[in-house]
Amino acid sequence: MADIIAESGLSAGAIYGHFEGKHDIMMAVAQQVIGSRVSDLRDYAAGGPAPSPAEVMAHMLPGMTRDLAQPPLLLQVWGQAMVEGEMRELLWHVFGDLRDTYTYFFVAWAQEYEGLDEAAAHEWAARLLPMAIGLGQGFIVQSAVFDDFDAEAYLASMREFLPH
Structure with a gap:
């Protein structure tokens, strides 16, 4: 809280207001x-064909680290969530929103390009979802930990391996 108060320029009393x-x-x-990431992705996909899983991920990840400004802070939040119930609840909520967004786009793509019916598309998306979440977490961790992390190379290799 001291860091947040200092960064905001507000007093402790004002921040708690x-x-x-x-x-x-x-x-x-x-x-x-x-x-903002979900809104940006929806704008990106509006009126066009369903974006592939590779496009969804490549569009979301750079924006998340850009919006966060300090990815190491996110690692602290993840660590705190392992020992603090309220933070864990927060993570469940955030990852729930992310999972719903990825599922929506993955299902749409699977129906449009793989010709899967709705049930099969949901099953396919459910299998892809843990890997997509992990790729996102890996991107954030590496951008926070490694000074020489090459985000463009990470995204390029991700595009190569995810359905596109």
């Missing part, structure tokens, strides 16, 4: 980041 605590601040940030 906007938020009850750390959980509320983190929830607001997470909803803003995921919300």
Whole structure:
């Protein structure tokens, strides 16, 4: 909280006028980041063919790290969620939104390009989903940890291996 207060330029009393605590601040940030990424992806896909899983991921990941500004902070949140129930609840909520978004686009693509019916497309998307989430987490971890992380190379190899 001290870092958040210092960065905001507000006093401790003023920050608590906007938020009850750390959980509320983190929830607001997470909803803003995921919300803007989902909105951006929907705009990107509007009126055109369903984007492939590779396009969905390549569109989402750079924006997430750009919106977060400091990916190492996200790693701290993930670590804190392992020992704090409210933070774990926050992560479940955020990853739930992300999973729903990925599922929506993966199902649409599978129906349009693979010719799968709705049930089969949902089964296919459910198998792809854990890998997509893991690729996103890997992108964030590596961008936070490795000074020489090559985001473009990561995205290029991801495009090569995901359905496109």
